Amino acid sequence: MNILQFKGISISAISACVPKTKINNREFGKLLFDEETLAKTIDAVGVEQRRVTEKSVTTSDLCFAAAEQLFAEQHIDKSEIDVLIFVSQTPDYRLPATACVLQNRLGLSKKTIAFDVNLGCSGYVYGLSAAYAFANIPTVQKVLLLAGDTPTKFVSPQDKSAALLFGDAGTATLLEKSDDAKDTFFNLFTDGSGFENLNIKGGGYRCMSNAQSFETEEDTEGNLRNSEQLYMNGGEIFNFTLREVPKSINELLEFSNINILEINQFVFHQANKFMINFLCKKMKIDREKFLISLNKFGNTSTASIPLTLVVNKNEHNYGQVLMSGFGVGLSWANAVIDLKNTKFLSLIEI
Amino acid sequence: MNKKDFFASLEDYLELEGLNENSPLELSSLGILSVIALIDENFDKQYKASEIKEIKSVQELMSLIGTENFID
Numbered sequence: 001m002n003i004l005q006f007k008g009i010s011i012s013a014i015s016a017c018v019p020k021t022k023i024n025n026r027e028f029g030k031l032l033f034d035e036e037t038l039a040k041t042i043d044a045v046g047v048e049q050r051r052v053t054e055k056s057v058t059t060s061d062l063c064f065a066a067a068e069q070l071f072a073e074q075h076i077d078k079s080e081i082d083v084l085i086f087v088s089q090t091p092d093y094r095l096p097a098t099a100c101v102l103q104n105r106l107g108l109s110k111k112t113i114a115f116d117v118n119l120g121c122s123g124y125v126y127g128l129s130a131a132y133a134f135a136n137i138p139t140v141q142k143v144l145l146l147a148g149d150t151p152t153k154f155v156s157p158q159d160k161s162a163a164l165l166f167g168d169a170g171t172a173t174l175l176e177k178s179d180d181a182k183d184t185f186f187n188l189f190t191d192g193s194g195f196e197n198l199n200i201k202g203g204g205y206r207c208m209s210n211a212q213s214f215e216t217e218e219d220t221e222g223n224l225r226n227s228e229q230l231y232m233n234g235g236e237i238f239n240f241t242l243r244e245v246p247k248s249i250n251e252l253l254e255f256s257n258i259n260i261l262e263i264n265q266f267v268f269h270q271a272n273k274f275m276i277n278f279l280c281k282k283m284k285i286d287r288e289k290f291l292i293s294l295n296k297f298g299n300t301s302t303a304s305i306p307l308t309l310v311v312n313k314n315e316h317n318y319g320q321v322l323m324s325g326f327g328v329g330l331s332w333a334n335a336v337i338d339l340k341n342t343k344f345l346s347l348i349e350i
Numbered sequence: 351m352n353k354k355d356f357f358a359s360l361e362d363y364l365e366l367e368g369l370n371e372n373s374p375l376e377l378s379s380l381g382i383l384s385v386i387a388l389i390d391e392n393f394d395k396q397y398k399a400s401e402i403k404e405i406k407s408v409q410e411l412m413s414l415i416g417t418e419n420f421i422d
Contacts (some may be wrong), residue, residue: 040365044380161379221379235382235399242390274380278387 009135010181015345016171016310017066018051046273050167050298052152059090062170063146083134084114087127087147121327123302129186135175145173149301156225167298171306182338185256194330197236202227264319270294270304313344
């Protein structure tokens with residue numbers, strides 16, 4: 001059964017951190033496109049600006065800053081954190097799990113259950129479902145979910161299909177038991193047959209790093225990348241999303257017995273403007289309820305859903321929120337969560 | 351779908367003008383996404399991006415969707 005239902009658990013706070021350095025795509029894109037194509041591409045992709053980490057800053061640094069802000073502003077007793085889940089595709093090291101490094105850096109107890117989840121676009125919703133499952137255990141008090149990515153580190157700047165798209169961000173989400181929480185619903189899916197459509201082939205143990213894996217090659221579209229950089233088949237990903245996501249959202253709404261009109265906000269993984277606008281149109285979602293962050297921050301992979309919630313917090317009073325993450329894996333997951341009592345902290349920069 | 355409406359819709363999605371059955375098509379990667387979106391919206395069908403990429407004319411696109419889906 002891929003549908004989960006939780007009672008008596010709520011998200012008490014969400015924080016997010018982005019790097020200070022901004023890249024303006026209208027300038028950056030001049031290196032890749034002629035003026036007309038650049039304007040058209042930015043209009044379709046929807047990313048005007050995005051944030052990029054310096055070489056020395058990692059995803060865990062962004063998540064650490066977001067977690068420290070959350071602990072300080074919410075007056076959290078760190079000893080009450082029983083579980084730390086780090087969701088990312090850009091860990092600090094090949095081993096150990098970044099969650100172990102963060103447990104120590106954040107000053108959490110040695111009794112903390114800490115582990116990594118390697119997922120991207122669907123990662124936040126997947127991580128959240130795992131966090132809910134832990135929070136559901138009677139002996140667990142608080143669960144900290146750190147979700148982030150620095151995709152600008154693995155995208156070739158000479159790959160026209162991806163170079164303007166991605167931004168870096170890290171987030172922190174705190175869950176705890178709450179008597180007045182509404183039920184939370186998840187459904188989660190996987191189709192590994194499409195794994196090659198969004199893939200970094202090199203650098204793992206199937207295709208280990210060597211001199212050749214860093215050699216730049218040109219594809220049939222004129223994009224330059226090496227096998228340690230992201231390959232994305234945008235057409236197939238778009239196709240997969242249209243085929244699977246609306247259907248899966250409808251299934252979750254049906255199971256949870258919630259009418260789509262009762263959803264106050266829709267927060268989708270910020271893949272690109274073309275894709276999420278089309279999903280919005282296909283599902284007949286009210287634009288006013290559809291939250292966006294990719295115009296200023298790009299596609300921030302695992303961080304996109306919580307970052308979108310944080311940066312839109314002043315314009316909306318969140319209520320029953322539908323989250324949907326979809327992409328790399330291929331993997332997709334949805335959640336219906338009541339965020340009425342969740343505290344959203346102000347976005348921080350490092 | 352009425353052919354005239356299909357041509358108009360295709361022009362709208364691809365930001366082109368004066369399309370008819372005999373028009374050649376050269377689809378960019380964004381054009382491929384647009385055609386996938388158009389077919390999904392109007393015909394509730396999905397095709398692989400690699401299939402759409404091979405399309406070289408409006409006629410070929412109509413054949414892929416199925417000529418029975420169009421009326422004059």
